[in-house]
Amino acid sequence: MNSSGHNPSVPLQQMSVIKRRLTYMMVLVFITFPFIYLKVNPLEILTAYPSIVSFFGENFFPPDFSGFKNYVPLIIETLLFAVVGTYISAILAFILGLAMSENINPIALVRWLVRTFSSLVRNIPVLVWASLLVYIFGIGSMVGLLALILATLGFLTRSYAETIDDIADTKLEALKANGASPIQVIVNGLMPEFIPSWVNWTLFSFEINIRASAILGMVGAGGIGIMIQTNIRLFKYQEALALIITLVILILLTEFAVTKIRKAIL
Incomplete structure (x- = not known):
């Protein structure tokens, strides 16, 4: 602590917190922006998996090696x-x-x-x-x-x-x-x-x-x-x-x- 009673490490800690929050925001934007731009709903992708598995199971199996x-x-x-x-x-x-x-x-x-x-x-x-x-x-x-x-x-x-x-x-x-x-x-x-x-x-x-x-x-x-x-x-x-x-x-x-x-x- 200096003579004025202020701790010089406090601004540095604040800057570190701000920098970390900005990094989190950039990562969040980087992850979400492609979905927003492409108008893709991640929930629709997840809910489609059962249909995909069902389609493959009903139509692709068993494999036909006869030819x-x-x-x-x-x-x-x-x-x-x-x-x-x-x-x-x-x-x-x-x-x-x-x-x-x-x-x-x-x-x-x-x-x-x-x-x-x-x-x-x-x-x-x-x-x-x-x-x-x-x-x-x-x-x-x-x-x-x-x-x-x-x-x-x-x-x-x-x-x-x-x-x-x-x-x-x-x-x-x-x-x-x-x-x-x-x-x-x-x-x-x-x-x-x-x-x-x-x-x-x-x-x-x-x-x-x-x-x-x-x-x-x-x-x-x-x-x-x-x-x-x-x-x-x-x-x-x-x-x-x-x-x-x-x-x-x-x-x-x-x-x-x-x-x-x-x-x-x-």
């Missing part, structure tokens, strides 16, 4: 979409990643162009790519594959470039000083350190692409998703559920296999 053999080609197609889309993207992204890396490419304009292209294709969702390509080329498997390649290319290009930039350039500079060619610098200096990260990023993209391959069918781009959508539109809910269960099992098996592969390689 499963007819869907095997679509399951294989979905898996191959992810495989082909991932490895084509990985090859192209590695080339673009080198062009985008400051450790490898000294030309700033080229780096900027590649970075801009990577940002463009990465920030357009795969479903948007598929919708655009379906509109341009029509329904077909090639549309789904192109959409996967474009979406994955942007992601992997940035990931590869950042990984390459993070690699210590001492060894690269030593190779350059000894007269090594750019190819020798990449093969002997960069690749040994880059391969573990390359495997991780590529396998991670493959997992994402398995899920995306199924979703692409919803917009007519092929794969198992198109049959899920078709069965739902035809009110064949039990067959749709069988396909959804199959898709979930496929994704889980893919994650398990990818984990085993990653451990075996790394």
Whole structure:
């Protein structure tokens, strides 16, 4: 307490209380504003759950696997979409990643162009790519594959470039000083350190692409998703559920296999 009899800690405590109340108000506004703006009543959502559960129970169960053999080609197609889309993207992204890396490419304009292209294709969702390509080329498997390649290319290009930039350039500079060619610098200096990260990023993209391959069918781009959508539109809910269960099992098996592969390689 000072000579005037006032405690200097009191204003600080008051400011702390005001600040805390303002924080609570901001949080409350942040939570409630979306519901008000969208005119959504949370109580209606809660009261709708019993109807949703009842609808699924009456229409989707039990799943109908009787036509499963007819869907095997679509399951294989979905898996191959992810495989082909991932490895084509990985090859192209590695080339673009080198062009985008400051450790490898000294030309700033080229780096900027590649970075801009990577940002463009990465920030357009795969479903948007598929919708655009379906509109341009029509329904077909090639549309789904192109959409996967474009979406994955942007992601992997940035990931590869950042990984390459993070690699210590001492060894690269030593190779350059000894007269090594750019190819020798990449093969002997960069690749040994880059391969573990390359495997991780590529396998991670493959997992994402398995899920995306199924979703692409919803917009007519092929794969198992198109049959899920078709069965739902035809009110064949039990067959749709069988396909959804199959898709979930496929994704889980893919994650398990990818984990085993990653451990075996790394």
